[in-house]
Amino acid sequence: MHLVAIGGSDAGISAALRARELDPSVDVTVVVADAYPNFSICGIPYFFSREVQPWQSLAHRTHADLEATGMNLRLETFATSIDVAGHRLAVRAIDGTESTIDYDALMVGTGALPSQAGIDGLDVLGPEDGVHVIHSMGDTFALDRFLETRNPETAIIVGAGYVGLEMAEAFTVRGIKTTQIQRGPEVLSTLDPELGALVHTELTDHGVTVVTDTTVNRVDKTGDSLTVSATHDGEPVTHTADVVLVVVGVRPNTDLLERAGASLGAGRAVVVDDTMRTGLPDVFAAGDGVTTHHRLLGTTYLPLGTTAHKQGRVAGENALGGTARFAGSVGTQVVKVFDLVASRTGLREHEAVAAGFAPVSTTAIADDHKRYYPGAQPISIRVTGDSRDGRLLGAQLVGRLGTETAKRVDTYAVALHAGLTVEQVSELDLSYTPPLGSPWDAVQVATQAWSREHRQAVTA
Amino acid sequence: MHLVAIGGSDAGISAALRARELDPSVDVTVVVADAYPNFSICGIPYFFSREVQPWQSLAHRTHADLEATGMNLRLETFATSIDVAGHRLAVRAIDGTESTIDYDALMVGTGALPSQAGIDGLDVLGPEDGVHVIHSMGDTFALDRFLETRNPETAIIVGAGYVGLEMAEAFTVRGIKTTQIQRGPEVLSTLDPELGALVHTELTDHGVTVVTDTTVNRVDKTGDSLTVSATHDGEPVTHTADVVLVVVGVRPNTDLLERAGASLGAGRAVVVDDTMRTGLPDVFAAGDGVTTHHRLLGTTYLPLGTTAHKQGRVAGENALGGTARFAGSVGTQVVKVFDLVASRTGLREHEAVAAGFAPVSTTAIADDHKRYYPGAQPISIRVTGDSRDGRLLGAQLVGRLGTETAKRVDTYAVALHAGLTVEQVSELDLSYTPPLGSPWDAVQVATQAWSREHRQAVTA
Numbered sequence: 001m002h003l004v005a006i007g008g009s010d011a012g013i014s015a016a017l018r019a020r021e022l023d024p025s026v027d028v029t030v031v032v033a034d035a036y037p038n039f040s041i042c043g044i045p046y047f048f049s050r051e052v053q054p055w056q057s058l059a060h061r062t063h064a065d066l067e068a069t070g071m072n073l074r075l076e077t078f079a080t081s082i083d084v085a086g087h088r089l090a091v092r093a094i095d096g097t098e099s100t101i102d103y104d105a106l107m108v109g110t111g112a113l114p115s116q117a118g119i120d121g122l123d124v125l126g127p128e129d130g131v132h133v134i135h136s137m138g139d140t141f142a143l144d145r146f147l148e149t150r151n152p153e154t155a156i157i158v159g160a161g162y163v164g165l166e167m168a169e170a171f172t173v174r175g176i177k178t179t180q181i182q183r184g185p186e187v188l189s190t191l192d193p194e195l196g197a198l199v200h201t202e203l204t205d206h207g208v209t210v211v212t213d214t215t216v217n218r219v220d221k222t223g224d225s226l227t228v229s230a231t232h233d234g235e236p237v238t239h240t241a242d243v244v245l246v247v248v249g250v251r252p253n254t255d256l257l258e259r260a261g262a263s264l265g266a267g268r269a270v271v272v273d274d275t276m277r278t279g280l281p282d283v284f285a286a287g288d289g290v291t292t293h294h295r296l297l298g299t300t301y302l303p304l305g306t307t308a309h310k311q312g313r314v315a316g317e318n319a320l321g322g323t324a325r326f327a328g329s330v331g332t333q334v335v336k337v338f339d340l341v342a343s344r345t346g347l348r349e350h351e352a353v354a355a356g357f358a359p360v361s362t363t364a365i366a367d368d369h370k371r372y373y374p375g376a377q378p379i380s381i382r383v384t385g386d387s388r389d390g391r392l393l394g395a396q397l398v399g400r401l402g403t404e405t406a407k408r409v410d411t412y413a414v415a416l417h418a419g420l421t422v423e424q425v426s427e428l429d430l431s432y433t434p435p436l437g438s439p440w441d442a443v444q445v446a447t448q449a450w451s452r453e454h455r456q457a458v459t460a
Numbered sequence: 461m462h463l464v465a466i467g468g469s470d471a472g473i474s475a476a477l478r479a480r481e482l483d484p485s486v487d488v489t490v491v492v493a494d495a496y497p498n499f500s501i502c503g504i505p506y507f508f509s510r511e512v513q514p515w516q517s518l519a520h521r522t523h524a525d526l527e528a529t530g531m532n533l534r535l536e537t538f539a540t541s542i543d544v545a546g547h548r549l550a551v552r553a554i555d556g557t558e559s560t561i562d563y564d565a566l567m568v569g570t571g572a573l574p575s576q577a578g579i580d581g582l583d584v585l586g587p588e589d590g591v592h593v594i595h596s597m598g599d600t601f602a603l604d605r606f607l608e609t610r611n612p613e614t615a616i617i618v619g620a621g622y623v624g625l626e627m628a629e630a631f632t633v634r635g636i637k638t639t640q641i642q643r644g645p646e647v648l649s650t651l652d653p654e655l656g657a658l659v660h661t662e663l664t665d666h667g668v669t670v671v672t673d674t675t676v677n678r679v680d681k682t683g684d685s686l687t688v689s690a691t692h693d694g695e696p697v698t699h700t701a702d703v704v705l706v707v708v709g710v711r712p713n714t715d716l717l718e719r720a721g722a723s724l725g726a727g728r729a730v731v732v733d734d735t736m737r738t739g740l741p742d743v744f745a746a747g748d749g750v751t752t753h754h755r756l757l758g759t760t761y762l763p764l765g766t767t768a769h770k771q772g773r774v775a776g777e778n779a780l781g782g783t784a785r786f787a788g789s790v791g792t793q794v795v796k797v798f799d800l801v802a803s804r805t806g807l808r809e810h811e812a813v814a815a816g817f818a819p820v821s822t823t824a825i826a827d828d829h830k831r832y833y834p835g836a837q838p839i840s841i842r843v844t845g846d847s848r849d850g851r852l853l854g855a856q857l858v859g860r861l862g863t864e865t866a867k868r869v870d871t872y873a874v875a876l877h878a879g880l881t882v883e884q885v886s887e888l889d890l891s892y893t894p895p896l897g898s899p900w901d902a903v904q905v906a907t908q909a910w911s912r913e914h915r916q917a918v919t920a
Contacts, residue, residue: 021912040894042893043830046833046895051833052834057832058832060899306892306899306900307889309900327884327887327888329889330889332890334892334896334897341896370500372517372518373511373512374512404864406864406896407864407870407896408867408870411867411870411871414874414875415874418875418877418878418880424787427770427877428787428874428877429770429791429873429877430792430870430873431803431805432765432794433502433622433794434503434506436796436866437794437867439520439765439769
C-alpha cells in the first residue's frame with residue numbers, strides 16, 4: 001500500500017500522519033512544492049512582529065520529526081498531473097527533472113492561492129518593488145528581506161480580514177506607520193459591523209489608519225514610492241506608502257484536480273464527499289482546495305486550517321480503507337488584534353436567511369468574571385437564533401485578551417454541533433469561580449438576553 | 461398570586477428574579493434569615509485575600525437592586541414551619557416576634573450547613589476561640605474580626621476542597637503561615653490524585669504546609685493556642701496554630717421541609733423532581749438542600765452555586781404555572797489556587813463504575829497555544845470515556861492561570877450534556893489562532909490520546 005499526499009501544509013501532512021498512526025506498515029510519500037513542510041502559515045504574522053524568531057520555529061514539526069514518523073518527504077517537488085487510471089502522479093523536481101510516482105491512494109492537499117481581487121498592477125509589481133502577499137514561506141522571506149533591507153516607514157495593507165489585521169499589528173509593532181484599506185463598511189467583515197467596530201477602534205487606538213468603504217483598483221510605483229488608487233463613495237482616492245501588502249482572501253488551487261477530471265462546486269472548489277473522496281477512483285482531497293460540509297449550511301467553501309487538519313485526518317484514514325467521515329464545520333474562527341480577541345461561530349443573519357433559517361439576533365455585554373474580583377472586563381456577545389424553533393444559529397464575541405473569549409466561543413461551537421437551542425445553552429453546566437466566571441457564564445447572560453427579547457416569538 | 465421564597469442565596473433569589481421577570485404582576489416575598497441577601501458566598505475567600513474590599517462588594521445585587529425588581533425582602537426573618545394544607549409559612553423575626561405569611565406557591569432554598577465531620581471540640585470552641593467556619597456573612601465577619609484583632613501568625617485549615625484551598629491562598633497572601641490538613645491521600649479530592657498532586661505542588665511552592673492522609677479528631681484550646689489532634693497512618697499526631705478553619709464540606713439543611721413532610725433522598729437531601737417540586741402541594745425547593753438531577757448519574761447530591769441558580773430559575777418559572785425542567789448537572793467545577801486553575805466535569809472512574817459505565821482514562825499534556833508563540837503553557841488533561849461505546853464520561857484539567865483552562869472544561873461539559881463520544885470531541889470545530897490555541901485544541905489533543913490508547917477496545 002502506497003499513499004501519496006500532495007501538499008506540505010495542514011491537509012497533506014495530517015493525512016500522512018493519520019495513515020502512519022493507524023498502520024505503521026503503510027508507505028507514505030508527501031510531495032511538497034517548496035522546502036518547508038508542515039509550516040504554520042497562521043503563524044507568519046508573529047514572525048513579522050518578532051514574537052516568533054527564528055522563522056524555523058514556525059514549523060509544527062521539523063523535517064526530522066516528520067521523517068521519524070516513517071513518512072517520506074519529496075521536497076521542492078511540484079505535482080504536474082495525475083494519471084487516474086494508471087494510479088500514477090507526474091512530478092517535476094526543482095532542477096526540472098520530470099518523474100512519476102505510483103500510488104494506491106492519492107490525497108491532494110494543494111490548498112489555495114492568494115486572490116488579487118482584480119487589482120491592476122499586481123501582475124507587474126512584485127516583492128522587489130515592495131508589493132507583497134504572504135501565503136507561503138517564500139513570500140515570507142521576500143517580505144522579510146524587503147523590510148530588513150529597505151526599512152519602509154509606511155505601509156498599506158489592502159484587506160482587513162484575519163491576516164490583514166494581524167499584519168497591521170505586526171507592522172505597527174515594528175514602527176511602520178500603517179494604513180489598512182477595507183472594501184466593506186467595517187473591518188473584519190466576518191463579524192457584524194457592530195462588533196467589527198470594536199476591532200476598528202482597537203486598530204486606531206494603536207495608531208493604525210483605517211480606511212473603509214474603499215475599493216482598491218490599482219497599484220503603481222513611482223521611484224521608491226507605491227501609490228494605491230482606489231474608489232471611495234464613487235470618488236477616486238489615492239494612498240501612498242513604501243510597502244504594500246495585499247491580503248484580500250484566497251481562491252482554491254484546483255488546477256491539478258480539474259485537469260484530472262474532478263468537479264468544481266461551491267466557491268469553485270473541488271467537490272468532495274464527507275469521506276473526502278473526489279469521485280476520481282482512489283483520489284482523495286482535503287483542505288483549502290475543496291468544498292466543506294458545514295453543519296448548518298450544507299456544502300460551502302470555507303477554507304480554515306482547523307478544517308484542513310480534520311479533513312486530512314479523515315482522508316488519511318479512508319485512504320487505508322477506513323470509514324471515517326468529516327463531521328462538518330460550524331465556521332468557528334478567532335483572531336487576536338493587539339489586545340482584543342474577536343471570534344465567531346455559526347451563521348450571521350444574512351447567511352442564515354440564505355440558508356432558509358429565520359434568524360433574529362441580540363447583543364449583550366457581560367463581564368468575563370465576577371465584577372467584584374479585580375480585572376473584570378466586558379465581553380460583547382451577539383447571539384443569533386431561529387425565531388421559529390429557538391435553535392442556536394451563531395454567536396460572535398469580542399473581548400479583551402485574558403477574558404477567555406477564544407475558548408468561550410467554543411461553548412457555542414459545541415452547542416451548534418449538537419444542534420442545541422438558545423434556551424438549552426442557558427441550561428448548560430458551565431464552570432464558575434469568581435476570578436474566572438460567573439454563576440451564569442457570560443455565554444449564558446447573552447443567550448438569556450436573546451431569550452428575553454425573542455421568547456414570545458419562539459414560544460408563539 | 462403570591463410567591464414566597466425562603467433563602468437569600470442563589471436558589472431563593474433566582475426563583476424570585478425569574479418570577480418577577482416573567483410576570484411583573486406577581487407578588488414575590490423573599491424571607492432571608494440574615495441581613496445579607498444575594499451575597500456571593502463563593503467570593504468570601506477573596507475578601508480575606510483583600511482582593512475584594514469592602515465586604516459589601518460581595519453582593520451580586522444590592523438590597524436596592526433587588527427591591528427595584530419589585531420583590532419584597534423580609535430580612536433577619538427565620539422560617540420556622542410550613543403549614544402545607546393552609547398554604548401558610550410561620551416565621552420569627554430577629555426580635556422574637558412570630559408571624560405568618562400566606563402563600564400561593566412556596567420555594568424553599570434553605571441551602572446547606574457546614575459539616576463538622578465528627579470532630580470533637582467544635583461544639584464548645586467558636587470564633588472567639590479562633591475556631592471558624594465560613595458559610596455565611598456572619599461567619600465571615602467573625603473571622604475577619606479575629607484576624608484583625610488577634611493577628612494570628614499561624615493557621616490550620618482542616619479540609620482541602622475548593623474553599624479550603626482558596627482560604628489557604630488568602631491566609632498565605634496575608635502572611636499567615638498555613639498548614640492544610642487533608643483526610644485523603646491528596647488535596648482537592650474531587651480530582652484524581654495524579655492531578656491533585658499538581659495543586660499540592662502549587663500550595664507548597666507558595667509556602668503552605670500540606671498534610672495528607674490525616675484525619676482530624678478533635679480541637680483543643682490551651683491559652684491562645686489551638687491544638688488539632690489527628691490520626692496519620694494509624695498514629696496520633698498534633699498540629700498547633702493561632703487560628704483553625706474547618707472547611708470539610710456541607711450537609712443539606714432540610715429541617716424545615718422534613719418537618720413539613722418532604723422526603724429525603726440522595727445525600728439526605730430533600731427529594732425534588734426536574735420541575736423542582738417537593739411532592740408537597742405548591743412547595744418547590746432548589747439549591748444546596750435538595751437532590752440534583754445529574755445527566756450521567758441520575759439523581760445525586762451535588763451542591764453547587766451554578767446548579768442552585770439554574771434550579772431556582774426553574775422553580776420560579778414553575779411556581780407561576782410554567783413547565784420548565786431542570787436540564788441536569790454534569791458536575792462542572794473549577795477552582796483557582798494561586799496561579800493554577802483546576803477543573804473537572806462529568807465523572808471520574810470510580811464514580812462511573814458505580815453508575816454502571818465501563819470507564820477507562822488517559823492523561824495527556826497539551827500546550828494552551830502554539831508553542832512557538834511566547835507564553836505557551838502545558839495543560840494536564842485527563843479524559844475518561846466508556847470502553848464499550850466510546851462515550852465521553854468526564855474530563856479533569858489543570859493548567860496555569862491564563863491558559864483558558866476554566867473555559868476549556870466547558871467544551872467537555874457541553875459535549876457531556878449532548879452525550880457525545882470521545883471521538884466526537886476530536887471532530888468539534890473549535891477556535892484556533894496561534895496566540896490562543898492550536899489547530900487541534902488541547903481539549904482534542906487529550907481526546908485523541910484517549911482514542912489512541914483505547915481505540916481497539918472501543919471498536920472491538
